[in-house]
Amino acid sequence: MMTDVVDHSGGPTRSGAEQPSASGSEPATAQPAGALTGTAEPTAAARIVQIRxxxxxxxxxxxxxxxxxAALSQEVGATRMASGGTRLVLSRERDILERFRTALGADGTQLALLLLRAGRGPL
Structure with a gap:
């Protein structure tokens, strides 16, 4: 999947694909020093590549x-419902939300909500 990202100069770039040349016909191969890493300093650029x-x-x-x-969570839900149980176990969802919130703060809560949705679908 490709997504648009914005570089520090404000121009859009495509992640996961080569950038087109100015003519638009061929991928750009010669980029200015530091275009991919944000620095022209060779040691820093090499380290950034390693980190990335x-x-x-x-x-x-x-x-x-x-x-x-997500697959495991879907299996749990299907097994529970096939045995006559409920679609959701809200106490379990609350425990997951709290665990992520405690570990990661407000962003953890948002991450947990996304994980829960991936496994059970929207409410």
């Missing part, structure tokens, strides 16, 4: 874990 590679690895792991969690 690790960030990408973490992002891939998060996506895989998100998908696994």
């Amino acid at each position: 590679e690790r960030i990408d690895e973490i992002d891939n792991a998060l996506v895989a874990l998100w998908q696994e969690r």
